[in-house]
Amino acid sequence: DTEVTQTPKHLVMGMTNKKSLKCEQHMGHRAMYWYKQKAKKPPELMFVYSYEKLSINESVPSRFSPECPNSSLLNLHLHALQPEDSALYLCASSQDLAGGLGTQYFGPGTRLTVL
């Protein structure tokens, strides 16, 4: 089973709202990732968690705040977003960070629209 689930599937929010995206995997993977994908472009890495600790923050604005409550869950808290933040947000997980165990499996994504 290589399933990563994400909720919600779609989200519309205003610039003053606070919302959260949720990602879950039950494959025992110890690395989890958040990506942002604009239309017709490859995904851009935002954050990497390894063993529930934030390993990488790719200079993402503070209006995006990740959280890893346990080894199966990854959240992305959103606050005061801008219309240009509208995109598909993808979660991924891998057994470990690098090497042959670093194969990343993606969820279906959350389509975010910021009004």
Add this chain to the structure above:
Amino acid sequence: AQSVTQLDSQVPVFEEAPVELRCNYSSSVSVYLFWYVQYPNQGLQLLLKYLSGSTLVKGINGFEAEFNKSQTSFHLRKPSVHISDTAEYFCAVTRDSNYQLIWGAGTKLIIKP
């Protein structure tokens, strides 16, 4: 620095015809190679990967790819495409010691009836 080139932004092909999607990478060290598929309005699905061993890799949905170290290529092939193969295909590369996927720009496969 590593880079991945997908030479074709779009590849139109008739249904039941063969297809090849090209991917070239630049790296002086050992790499791992991946092809992902993204169907319309969906997430990314791993099609196949090359980590080591046989250079011909078979994936899901009848796709296969061949790793060619001398030509630094990892082209994706399918002998007979179906309308359901309409999607965006991304090639990606990572180094052994690195978590970060380096992505190609993507190739849109368009199946003509």
